[in-house]
Amino acid sequence: MDSNKKYWKGLEELNKTPEFVEKNKHEFAEPIPIEEVLSGAGLSSKTPRRDFLKALGFGVGAVTLAACQKVPVHKSIPYLIKPEEVTPGVANYYSSTFEGSAILVKTREGRPIKVEGNPNDLLSKGGLSAHAQASVLDLYDGGRVKDPMLNGSDAGWAQVDTFVKNELAAIKGAGKGIRLISSTVHSPSTLAVIADFVAAYPTAKHINYDAVSYTGIIQANQNSFGKAVLPHYNFDKADVIVSFGADFLGTWISGEEFTRQYVQNRNNKSLESKKMSRHIQFETGMSLTGTNADVRIPVKPSEEGLALINLYNAISGTSLPGSKPLANATVDKAIMIAAKELQAAKGKALVVAGSNDVATQILVNAINSMLGSYGTTIDLDNPSHQYAGNDAELVEFINEAKRGEVGAVFFMDANPAYNFYANADLKEALKKVRLKVTFADHADETSELCNVLAPNHHYLESWGDDNAVEGYYTIMQPTINPVYNTRQAEQSLLLWSDSPVKDYYTYVRNNWDKNLLAKGGLAGQSGWETLLQNGFIKVADAAAGTYTFNQDLNAVAQTILNQSSKLAEGNKMELQIYQTVAMRDGKRANNPWLQELPDPVSKVTWDNFAAMAPADIKKLGYNQGDLVKVEANGYSINLPVLLQPGQAQGTVSVAVGYGRSKGGAVVEGGIGQNAFPFHSFRNGTFQTSSPATITALGDTYLLAQTQTHHSYEGRNVIREASFKEYVKNPSVNSGNEGEHKKYSLWDEYERPAYNWVMAIDLNACTGCGACVVACNAENNIPVVGKLEVSRRREMHWIRIDRYYSFNEEGKEITEEREIDKLENFDNVSVVHQPMLCQHCDHAPCETVCPVLATVHSAEGLNHMAYNRCIGTRYCANNCPFKVRRFNWFNYWNDSRFDNYLNNEHTQLVLNPDVTTRFRGVMEKCSMCIQRIQAGKLHAKMEKRPLKDGEVKVACQQTCSANAIIFGNVNDPESEVAKALKSERTYYVLEELNVQPGIGYQVKVRNTSSELQA
Known part of the structure; x- marks a missing residue:
């Protein structure tokens, strides 16, 4: 049964623009003349590609020395004296930690090449973000500071x-005062070092400063309950979730952890028990979380506070002073319905807000208290330590420095010269500080203002620990010797404070022996070794208490109303700044894997932009790509316009994390514009919304987007159903009521041992893109640059297709459905679909290859023999899924191109189990065949069958939502076999009789207001 919705990838497809039609006529672009290639035109970004990327130049010597001590491997030579822990061709794994999550680091011949989640990690159970996956590439960044610097030398x-x-x-x-300014420190040992430093210098003070702040939540909890903490949220315990601008599946606090929790009430297991949570999202711009919501309501920043006041009134039955209906009747009606659903789910309800305003968060606390959320969905007694920044303290530091009261300042993992909103004030203040030290690993914007640059190790070179959540302690250990002449910041502080312990490893070990090992029931050398093997210890949680809110809300409501009126003043647009999943706060902006990761919503790479509602763009006479000047808070930048369905009308959204001027050759090539100065400091915290003026500049700018390249011509590739429909008929929209007939021109053959297949649950996939970066790292997939992406030549083997659809129309509008009924492009929903080679049993690519470069295996996989491929591209033309990638250039290997992929240093991140591909070769997903073979060999050596779950493909392993399941369908007890038996399973384009090897599960949305037991 076909879905009754029409899906479209973007407005260009919906409107059949001439450009889109023309592109699809000529999907396979003509080669660029070699003269252009050699001149750089064929690969250039903003600057010629050779100049843009060769500045990233890397040298092999330092890394090989770090990996192999005194034996640089320039040739293939045997070990004369083999290191005990290194066996050529065999990977070693080390436990470590990344931003508080337990991880495993894969090394080959002494060099880290891949990061995986620890399956026992408390936060994400083995899942990892795109940032964690990309972090290994930063180790091999030739732009890192190689030696300490004093006064610029x-x-x-x-x-x-x-x-x-x-x-x-x-x-x-x-x-004089001494200040240590850092991003939030949640390492017990680092905090102990800082405490020792402060003891040695009594005028010293530690200031936590986060570029993207959560001070509003922390201060609100201090005001409401006397606990200045960031709560630990439990989305898995919530039957009804209402979010006001909190992108909790993406960038808000702990996205991977919250994703894992969230899908537990929405995946196969939950649906089969006829249970599904309900999620309503109020937000300005279309976020990753908004695309996954059951119901999404666009609101202006000025309406958000008023909506929360009305929600409080509806739940409490009272009326705060100054309360009034919103001008937006749709939002008001949605609030009333949301209030009823929250009340019906008391004890299993959760309201969250992304605002950094203290008054707004106090009101959220009051709502959650009425709903009985504390002690269930919100835990204040086992809080998160992931963010502890205090905005007012950084502002006060600047005032102190201006008054000449500060003699020294140290910057640890902090770059306020880039991401502090009052940049000029900071620079002026630092002129009056005598000693300025930064521990930056790159010569960033702040290091330019310092007289000492004491470069820190990369975390894969470091000892340390983390305590991201109360009671959960992870250990960090080095996986390679320092590549350059760097030193851990903690060791520098120990030396400068004349600590009796000069070595940081010894300090960490002592701290664990005295304070932490016993918490995990460990002791001594054996306990330490157990810790290094396991990667973490977990202390029993304290009992989560209930908290009653009894604060007077009159002044709080008035503060919110005052702010709302200021945002809505005049006829200005309302500006909202936000983080993207790929760039976040810009700390890792020099990482090309992240720059080329398509934004989950806009699919833009290598840039930020001004996202506006299609209705506003039409009214103002703009087109996508038109350059506009965005001006707010006395600051302005020029950005291209992007038409964003679902954007609240009268608003513009701009991402932070771009516009770096220093920090590596990638960012110094000029990528995007810096939006941090749009912050304002109001009521003691940094605020992210302001009135703004938009002015057309009469010029255009190229945005490199993926997913505007091709079309399924209206075929039914996305299938979804409402939860009500699913409960009545679990096979709804899956097509399982009647199977498609299968025909074959060839004899069938047996697969007695293995038949490798995959199941992808559209209800679990959030579209975050971590799988894309994991696949890059595992399979040596090259980065191609902005211009090549704009020419439809990105090389990603897995892509996440984003489909818009209008919410259903033409049905009777009841109160239940009014919340879903909007007009224009406000009323859109989104589905994310991972798309990779489907490994079809009747693969259309195989029948047209004249040299048998692509063939079918006896285990159900579609193989590529790269050394046979002659580049006809017949297979790509014949693939209905458009998942094959053609190497237009030798991105990795051609010596004619001096780019960052063609150098010895970066190539040390390559997986030696996967060959790199040459120009003129077609490539695509291999289902990580190298992992399959390694798993089979391991089982054979142990003289046993391969067990289900022993082989995990890279995309599957990194997915916090467990949306991707891979395995042997011949084993009826395998996880993939059970998943494919779901009534929701369907196969994309199965009507073409290509017999795909990947089954998808129908997307189910809980659009009903009726709560399930």
Whole structure:
């Protein structure tokens, strides 16, 4: 049965624009003349590709020395004395931690090449974000600072140590203040080092500063309950979730952890028990979380506070002073319905807000208290330590420095010269500070203002620990010797404070022996070794208490109303700044894997933009790509316009994390514009919304988007159903009421041992893109640059297709459905669909290859023999899924191109189990055949059958939502066999008789207001 919705990838497809039609006529672009290629035109980004990327130049010597001590591997030579822990061709795994999550680091011949989640990790159970997957590439970034610097020149560590200690002694004697400014520190050992440093210099103070702040939530909890903490949220315990601008599946606090929790009430297991949570999202711009919501309501920033007041009134039965209906009647009606659903789910309800305003968060606390959320869906007694920034303290530091009260400042993992909103004030203040030290690993914007650059190790070179959530402690251990002449920031602080312990490893070990090992029931050397093997310890949770809110809300409501009126003043647009999943706060903007990761919603790469509602763009006479000047808070930037369905009318959204001027050759090539100065400091916190003026500049700008390249010509590739429909008929829209007939021109053959297939649950996939970066790292997939992406030449083997659809129309509007009924492009829903080679049993690519470069295996896989491929591209033309990728250039190997992929240093991140491909070769998903073979070999060596779950493909392993399941369908007890038996299973384009090897599960949305038991 076909879905009754029409799906479209973007407005260009919906409207059949001439450009889109023309592109689809000529889907396979003509080659660029070699003269253009050699001149750089064929690969250039904003600047010629050779100049843009060769500046990333890397040298092999440092890394090979780090990996192999004194034996750089320039040739294939045997070990004369083999290191005990290294066996050529066999991977070693080390436990470590990334931003508080337990991870496993895969090394080959002494060099880290891949990061995986620890399956026992408390936060994501083995899932990892795109940032974690991409972090290994940063280790091999030739733009890292290679030696300490003093007053802009290279210096030795002894020289730097002498200078800093002398300066500190003089500053201490003068009684001037010393400030250590860092992003949130949740490492117990690092906090202990900082405490020792402060003890040695009593005028010192530690300031936590987060570029993207959660001070509003922390201060609101202090005001409401006397606990200045960031709560630990439990989305898995919530039957009804109402979010006001909190992108909790993407960038808000702990996206991977919340994703894992969220899907537990929406995946196969939950649906089969006829249970599904209900999620309503109020937000300005279309976020990753908004695309996954059951119901999404666009609201302006000025309407968000009023909507929360009305929600409080509806739940409490009272009326706060100044309360009034919103001008947007749709939002008002949605609030009333949301209030009823939340009340019906008391004890299993959760309201969250992404605002950093203290008053707004206090009101959210009051609502959650009425709903009985504390002790169930919100835990204040086992809080998160992931963010502890205090915005007011950084502002006060600047005032102190301006008054000449600060003699020294240290920046640890903090870059306020880029991401602090009052950049000019910071620079002026630092002129009056005598000693300025940064521990940056790149020469970033803040390092330009410092007289000492003491470069920190990469985390894969470091010892350390983390305590992201109360009671959960993870350990960090080095997986390679330091590549450059760097030193851990903690060790520098130990030396400069004359600590009796000079070595940071010893300090960490002592701290664990004295304070932490016993918490995990461990002790001594054996306990330490157990910790290094397991990667973490977990202390029993404290009992989560209930908290009653009894604060007077009159002043709180008035503060919210005042702010709302200021945002809505005049006829200005309302500006909202936000984080993208790929760039976040811009800390890792120099990572090309992340720059080329398509944004989950807009599918833009290598840029930020001004997202506006199609109705506003039409009214103003703009077109996509038109350059506009966005002006707010006395700051302006020029950005291209992007038409964003679902964007609240009268608003514009701009992502932070772009516009870096220093920090590596990628960002210094000029990528996007810096939106951090649009922040404002109001009521003690940094605020992300402001009135803005938009002015057309009369010019255009190329945005490199994926997913506008081809069309399924209206075929039914997305299938979804409402939860009500699913409960009545689990096979709804799956097509399982009557199977398609299968025909074959060939004899069938047996697959007695293995038949490798995959199941993808559209209800679990959030579209985050972590699988894309994991696949890049595992399979040596090259980055091609902005212009090549715009030419439809991205090389990703797996893509996440994003489909818009209008919500159903023509039905009787009841109160139940009014919340879903909007007009224009406000009323859209989104489905994400991972799309990769389907490994069809009747693969249309195989029949047209003249050289048998693509063939079918006896285990159900579609193989590529790269050395046979002659580049006819017949297979890509014949593939209905458009998942094959053609190497237009030798991105990895051609010596004519001086780019960052063609150098010895970056190639040390390559997986030696996967060949790199040459120009003129077609490539595509191999289902990580190297992992399959390794698993089979391991089982054979142990003389046993391969067990289900022993082989996980890269995309599957990184997925926190467990949306991708891979395995042997011949085993009826395998997870994939059970998943494919679901009534929701369907196969994309199965009507073509290609017999895909990947089954999808129908997307189910809980659009009914009726709560399920």
